Amino acid sequence: MNGKNYYSRRFFLKTSGALAALAAIPATVKSFYMDAKRLIIPPRQKQPLIVKVNKQTHKLDVDTRTTLLDLLREDLHLTGTKKGCDHGQCGACTVHVNGERVLSCLTLAATLPGKEVTTIEGLADGDQLHPMQAAFLECDGFQCGYCTPGQIMSAVACVKEGHTKSVAEIKEFMSGNLCRCGAYNGIVASIQKVAK
């Protein structure tokens, strides 16, 4: 009873008790964390949503906070629509709702049932580019290309609205789309080409 490997009953109880407590801690901490989280951070609220994008109907379950922009990119994987400022100042997220150009970053997805969304992916007819897409290629309407989907969606609406009587009018009615590369001259030329 005096060898090196002697463990007392007391030692065994202490150690095994401590180990058991240690094993129990993670679950306790986790539930405490979850309780605190529920108290501090309100739970997200999801709603079923039926939305029509590029003539296709989608049924989803989305957080009420979801903007049309995030719905397109994150849920429907239509990443052609770009997130620039996410605050309605740059126009990179421009899409059409019921045929009119709007900012998808300021449109809540929950407001969309009953409306039709068209994005840059829905503009071409199969492999046949929309005339505005072709004009942007031809007139160098872009450099880096990040603002381009928004520019093209806005340009298509600009022509449809008939705001193409002069360069000044085109610039005024395209002022909601910023291009940091400065491809503005090519963009105006593209619009003039399609408007003719």
Added chain:
Amino acid sequence: MKPFSFSKSDKVSKALSAKKEAVQFLAGGTNLVDLMKKNIAVPDGLIDITAVLSDKVEAQSGSTRIGAMVRNSALATDPQILAKNPLVAKAVLAGASPQIRNMASTAGNLLQRTRCPYFYETSTPCNKRKPGSGCSALHGEQRMSAIIGYNDACVAVHPSDLCIALAALGASVNVTDKGNKQLVIPFKDFHKLPESTPDLDNHLPKDAIITSVDIPDNPFNKHFAYVKLRDRDSYAFALVSVAAALDLDGTRIKEARLASGGVAHKPWRWQKAEQYLKGKEANAATFHAAAAIVADEVKPLPGNGFKKVMLMGAIETALQHCLTA
């Protein structure tokens, strides 16, 4: 963004009875959604009221009624507005971008919050965002700040263009309150000065809904102008803006209307200058004298003295444009 509940209403009365303290109404959303992203507006719930409000411009006897849900782009191209109140269309087109005008509603335009940079920067004090925290702009960047009607509590300005035209034309705001009572608020009394409550922009009763805006029939559809000066040619908020309109008898001014944006906590009518213009010959000397009257009234802050000179020029230019437009 804080999680929130979302519901759609199909009747004004239903929307009003569903409205709770921390719930907000949603129309165009161009301002509210942005403010929610920045945690400046933190509602527990949104009630979409786009379906309950009129989106029509209608002729009434003696006035034109603009439904609360008439989008800015529809307002700017409406044949009745262009014929009877073209100044309104001019002002609307000077604001925002085509995309935003396609979304934004008439009533929402009245209720948009200031674009004072400190209101948007949540790490700085702002009495409008957090009552009692102080005004950062008072000793800060004042390029976008007020030059009249401000106090130590707040030097922010109202950002709307549409409202400047509505103020000039003496419009009124039709409201349904929580108890379903209809109220009419004259436009000049709708927005307020900061006083001791800069967190409140206007006198819209709590939990009430704007249902329409009325513009009385007026003789200002021939000689009018909207001049907006800003940091870039388009798609920027006004440093100063001027809505001007003249009712002329030959070259004599029968009546004048003059209002400005970018100068005060509310759309500002220059009544002294209007009074001066009455009965005068419409010429450069008269316009210069009217601008001088306005210049005497304003008190720029240390950081925006340029606005006084800019405003004088804008007023003279706008009045001159009334003769050529």
